[in-house]
Amino acid sequence: MRVVDLIEKKKQGLAHTKEEINFIVNGFVSGEIEDYQMSAWLMAVCFQDLNIEETAHLTEAFVNSGEILDFSHISDVVADKHSTGGVGDKVTLALIPLLASCGVVCAKLSGRGLGLTGGTIDKLEAIPNFNPQLSAEKFMAQIKKIGCAISSQSPNLTPADGKIYALRDVTATVDNKALICSSVISKKIASGADIIVLDVKYGSGAFIKTKEEAEELATLMIDIAKQLNRKVSAVITSMEQPLGQNIGNALEVVECIEFLKGNMTPDLKEVIFEIALITLLAANKVKTREEGIELLNSKIQSGEALAKLKEIIVEQDGNPDCLEDYTKFAPCENKFELFADKSGYVEMLEAVEVAKACKLLGAGRDKKTDPIDYAVGAKLNKKAGEKVSEGELLAELFYNDAKRLDEAIEHLKSAYVISENTPQTEELIYKTII
Numbered sequence: 001m002r003v004v005d006l007i008e009k010k011k012q013g014l015a016h017t018k019e020e021i022n023f024i025v026n027g028f029v030s031g032e033i034e035d036y037q038m039s040a041w042l043m044a045v046c047f048q049d050l051n052i053e054e055t056a057h058l059t060e061a062f063v064n065s066g067e068i069l070d071f072s073h074i075s076d077v078v079a080d081k082h083s084t085g086g087v088g089d090k091v092t093l094a095l096i097p098l099l100a101s102c103g104v105v106c107a108k109l110s111g112r113g114l115g116l117t118g119g120t121i122d123k124l125e126a127i128p129n130f131n132p133q134l135s136a137e138k139f140m141a142q143i144k145k146i147g148c149a150i151s152s153q154s155p156n157l158t159p160a161d162g163k164i165y166a167l168r169d170v171t172a173t174v175d176n177k178a179l180i181c182s183s184v185i186s187k188k189i190a191s192g193a194d195i196i197v198l199d200v201k202y203g204s205g206a207f208i209k210t211k212e213e214a215e216e217l218a219t220l221m222i223d224i225a226k227q228l229n230r231k232v233s234a235v236i237t238s239m240e241q242p243l244g245q246n247i248g249n250a251l252e253v254v255e256c257i258e259f260l261k262g263n264m265t266p267d268l269k270e271v272i273f274e275i276a277l278i279t280l281l282a283a284n285k286v287k288t289r290e291e292g293i294e295l296l297n298s299k300i301q302s303g304e305a306l307a308k309l310k311e312i313i314v315e316q317d318g319n320p321d322c323l324e325d326y327t328k329f330a331p332c333e334n335k336f337e338l339f340a341d342k343s344g345y346v347e348m349l350e351a352v353e354v355a356k357a358c359k360l361l362g363a364g365r366d367k368k369t370d371p372i373d374y375a376v377g378a379k380l381n382k383k384a385g386e387k388v389s390e391g392e393l394l395a396e397l398f399y400n401d402a403k404r405l406d407e408a409i410e411h412l413k414s415a416y417v418i419s420e421n422t423p424q425t426e427e428l429i430y431k432t433i434i
Contacts, residue, residue, distance in 0.1 A: 010044040025061040050178035062186030065160035069192035080193035087205035088242035093256040097308035100148035126250035126374035130318035203240035205351025241349040248377015332375035353415035
């Protein structure tokens, strides 16, 4: 086989065999296929796409390119979740300790953020001294000890996907659904999960813009997982406005701590509880949704969920004092307050504009090597659908460097649309596919 022939074949819109997919993946990992050749093939895929069989073969090739974790000696059932990402998406930080407090073993591998805001690993690194980079041995030992861990992905898991994703990120080939599907599902299979729940987001603050596209991607990932003997469920959620109240790494950690103390914003609670309920039912921890809701509320009210977060922090070398003393987080020296210039209702709070504001202040990155200011971000005091009076506080920006503050303020202002009439707000959860 020659890679140039396979590039030409995909350019013509023809389907690859399993052997051809394996040749491409293994050749790139070994170095026999050059970056520019893989880039050409990825672009051909973006124009011509992969069918469901090709996508399954690519996913399997990613899985087989590295180590596959096995938790069967620890638990019969291990849960994981994955989000396609969005502004203020802090679900993992509260969900994992909450599920673990309910007796569900959780093995969560997460990533860093590229683009407007930080990823789960960036948020965890806002916790003083927290170690998010566990070896496979430490990851498994911690899960055996306390029932959960959240770590960055080991380079030994799906190394082919890791190498190809780094190339996709710089060649404008990220948004192909087949490539997204193979990347996500391969990591979840390799990480040893039995129960996988996907949070597929659409809207202004997500890379998928419509609910129809989100459903298409969710269905594809479920179908591919089924072909590879994994049960996957999906929740399709709106990201037209940010999730929760706080945007920014340390700020989002604080919001999750407050969540586990029982101070829950309605939208964040809706998403976390939905994913948790699907998981509890799949793990046979409860028989009905009503029983599940009662269990989740009891674990929060009793303090067991917060105690589990403390265990995670202690096991991963973080300072648990931050759970009670928020000054332990990196300091933010300055604050800008945005007030409503008229009375009415918040018709729209555009997620992407809030994210742009936060990135300008240092909350996000363009390259993986870019530094992040963990302290900066925004607090949204008013969200879409809420009534507001002239002069009332809409939002706050927290910043250390004022160099791009004026630009950030303009983005924050443009995020808010206030109208006289009560707006029609769409459902946060569009659909659940089980």
